[in-house]
Amino acid sequence: MGGIRIEQRIIQIKSPAHYNGWTMTQTWEHLLFLHWAISPASIEALIPAGLELDTYDGKAWISMIPFLLSGVRLRRMPSVPFTTTFPEINVRTYVKAKGKTGVYFLSLDTSNPLVIKIAKFWYRLPYYRAQMTFHRQVDQIDFTSRRLSGLPQSPSFEGSYQPLADKFLAKEGTLVHWLTERYTLFCSCNRTKQMMFADVVHEPWQLQETAFHIRENSMTENLSIPLTDSPHLALYSRGVQSLIWPIRSLADLSADQDG
Template sequence: MGLFTFNQKWIMTQTWEHLLFAHWPVSVDCIRRLVPDELEVDTFDGQAWISIIPFLMSGIRLKVFAEIPYFSTFPEINLRTYVKSHRRPGIFFITLDASDPLVVEMGKLWYHLPYHKAKISFRQNGQEIIVHSRRTPSDAFSTCFDGCYRPASIPFAAQAGTIEHWLMERYVLYSKHPRTKCVYWAEVYHDPWKLHAAEAHIGRNTLADGLLDTPLGKPALLHYSKGVHALVGPIHPLR
C-alpha cells in the first residue's frame, strides 16, 4: 500500500524511539504453540525467531484529535514473533509491557493486544540506554527485564533477502481476542528502519519464562534504531 492510500486510512500516530531489537532463533514447534492456528509461523531458511524490543513511546495522537495531552513519553517492552497470513508477513505480539496504565487498557480494548502493567525505568547515559522493568504488582517472582544497550555501527538500511530485512520490514500486526479467540489484523506504516549493529548486556530476563522450552540466553542478533514515526490503521477481523 502506498503512503498516499494509507494516509486516507490511518487512525493513530505514534513515535518509537531508542529501540533495541534482540533476536533469538527458536523451534517452529515452540512458536506454533504460541500463535493462533489461523496464522502461519513464518521462517527464515526454515528457522523461526522471537524478539524482545524495549523502547520509548511518544507522540500518540488520534486522527480526529490533536496530540492527547495525557500521554507523555513512556517506556514499553515487547515480546514478539513472526507470522504470516494469506502471504502477508507480519508480527504477532506474545506480550507487551508498558508503564502507562491507560495505554495498557487502550491496547487491550482497541487492538486486543496482551498488554501488562509494568514499572519500567528507561534512562539514557550518553549513547547507552539502561532499562529495568518489573510487572506490577511487584514481588520477587515478577516478570522482569534488565538490560543496557548502545549503537555499535554507522546506520544502514536492511537489504532485501537478508535476515535483517526479514525481521524488521513488516507492516502488519496480528492479535487474538482473549475472550472470543478471534484473530485480528491491522496495518502499520512507517519509513524503512535505519538500523545500527548494537552492543547489549541483558541481565535478568524472564519475559519468555513459561512460554519457551528453555530460558532465553544470549541473543543471536542485536540491532538498534534511533526510531521512526508510525501511522497505525484500524483493526479488522481476519477472514
C-alpha cells in the same frame, strides 16, 4: 562500552497526506532489537488457529524490543493526555495468514495504564502493566522492566545498550530485513475468538550495530520458551514515526483478495 553519538533525529513519515484510513500515530524511539532463533516446535502451541508460524531457513524467531514510546495521538485529535513519553518492552514472533506476513505479540509491558486500556480496547493486544525505568546517559540507554503481576518471579528485563556504527538499511532477502521490515500486526479478539489484523506504515528502519549488556531477562520464562543468555542478533535504531490502521477481521482480508 565504546560507541558513537546517538542520532537526534527521528525518521518521520515523509508524506502523511498520502495515507488514508489510519487511526493512530505513535513514535518509537531508542529501540534495541534482540532476536533469538528457536525451533518451530518450541513455539507452535502459542500460535492461535488462523495464523501460521513464519520461519526463515527453517527457524522460528523470538524478538524482544525495549524502547521509548512517544507522540501517541488519534487522528485529528491532540496528543493523548498523560502519554507524552514512556518506556515499553514487547515480545513477539513472526507469523503469516492468507498471504500476509506480520508479527504476533506474545506480551507487551508498559508503565502507562491509560495506554494499556487504549491498546486492549482498540487493538486487542496482550498488554501488562510494569514498573519501568528508561535512562539515557550521554550515548548509553539503561532500561529496566518488572511486570506488576504479584507473582514471586514476574517477567522482567534489565540491560543497557548503545549504537556502535553507522546507520544502514536492511537489504531485501536478508534475515535482518525479514525480522525488522514488518508492517502488519495480528491479534486475537477474546470476545469473538476471531483473528484480527492491523496494518502499520513507517519509513524503513535505519539500523545500527549495537553494544549491549543484559543483566536480567525472564520475559519468556512464563511462556516456557527457553532462550540463550545472549541473542543471535542485536541491532539498535534511533526510531521512526508510525501510522496505525484500525484492526480488521481476517475474513475481511479474504474478501479484499476475492474482490
